[in-house]
Amino acid sequence: MNLENKLAAAQKSFEKWKNVSVQERQKLLLQLAKQLEKNKDKLAKNITREMNKPISQAIAEIEKCALMTNYYATAKNILQPEKIETEFRLSEIHYVPKGVILGVMPWNFPFWQALRFAVPAILSGNTVVLKHASICFGSGNLIEKLFREAGFPKGVFQNLEIGHAEVKKVLEHPAVQGVSLTGSEKAGAEVASIAGKNIKKSLLELGGSDAFIILDDAQFKKAAENGAKARLQNCGQACNAGKRFIIQKNIEEKFLPLFIKEYQKYVPGNPMKKETNLSGMARPDLADELEKQYEKALKFGAEIILPLKRLSDTELQPGLIKVKAGNPILQEELFGPLGMIMIAKDDKHAVELANDIPFGLSNSVWTKDKKRQKFFIENLESGTVSINKISSSDPRLPFGGAKSSGYGTELSMLALKEFVNLKTVIGN
Structure with a gap:
């Protein structure tokens, strides 16, 4: 399937997926967590072959992905309409998924980085297309296969085997409504500028020292x-x-x-x-x-x-x-x-x-x-x-940076609201 067809498939899938209840989406995430745990040894070997990570650390990465996916699969629904006390009969905030979200992800944690972005975005009702690092296309394809084996509809998660030059084309596509990038300061600045010119939401997780x-x-x-x-x-x-x-x-x-x-x-x-x-x-x-x-x-x-x-x-x-x-x-x-x-x-x-x-x-x-x-x-x-502990990310807590380390929130329940539009509903 060519790039245009994949983006069309993502948009078509979104039109149905946005109407699936949060509870039904969570049931599928539970299956995804089980698939990760069940296949962790095979998936870890792929990580090690692709980017050289010691196998024990690759297995730990998959286990953390399963833990994170399970966290979102069993979390309280914070996306239901929120009632606000006013003098009006009807006064609510609705959380509406944006659409197709592009993930531009690095090679250093081939499963964790991709799933850390994709799971909350998909639970929020969006569909996802992934541009993985060129040495990790195998991981991207395996993640897509895991989503399908867990029972997710076709087009909810798709891996795009594209280079950096094609990211601009994807981000400018009318179906794509936002982008999450984990990578270098330079890559983040380039992608954020394209998103900004096209009035699309961007989330950046960049370097650190x-x-x-x-x-x-x-x-x-x-x-x-x-x-x-x-x-x-x-x-x-x-x-x-x-x-x-x-x-x-x-x-x-x-x-x-x-x-x-x-x-x-x-x-x-x-x-x-x-x-x-x-x-x-x-x-x-x-x-x-x-x-x-x-x-x-x-x-x-x-x-x-x-x-x-x-x-x-x-x-x-x-x-x-x-x-x-x-x-x-x-x-x-x-x-x-x-x-x-x-x-x-x-x-x-x-x-x-x-x-x-x-x-x-x-x-x-x-x-x-x-x-x-x-x-x-x-x-x-x-x-x-x-x-008094090593720095590490935890699915229950927000993860993001200050200054040139980027903006936006990954992980925690707050991540569910990164790629949604807030719709105010008010009336008598």
């Missing part, structure tokens, strides 16, 4: 273990990975050796073995780019703690560098196994360092003191602040 802040009253061992995982799971290829480790000056000598020890436990191995905790990057060019950023950081004064070493076309021995404020590398996102250490004099300085970047996705703070926790919660410029 998240701070992982360790204060002098933190649990050092737990912080060190979680810090290494925060930087190196998925080979460091996550928007909300811990990337800048801001350590309070008076604990540098005590904490840094613990962190280095945990960091060195991540050694590239065969991604198909369950014990492997680190594999190669998704593509050789991504490893090339990270090496260039490493050299740039060093050129502007960064100190090597652990050297970043190229082991093969995609494999890198994880690196750690000590970076001071003003290094231009801090204005970029490091997507891969390279962490940055920064030293803060006190809490105020730690907040200044954490906020002094273009991004604002999520930050993690390690302190037992509730007053200190409150200070960081109130002053960090990010969509999420995690206290």
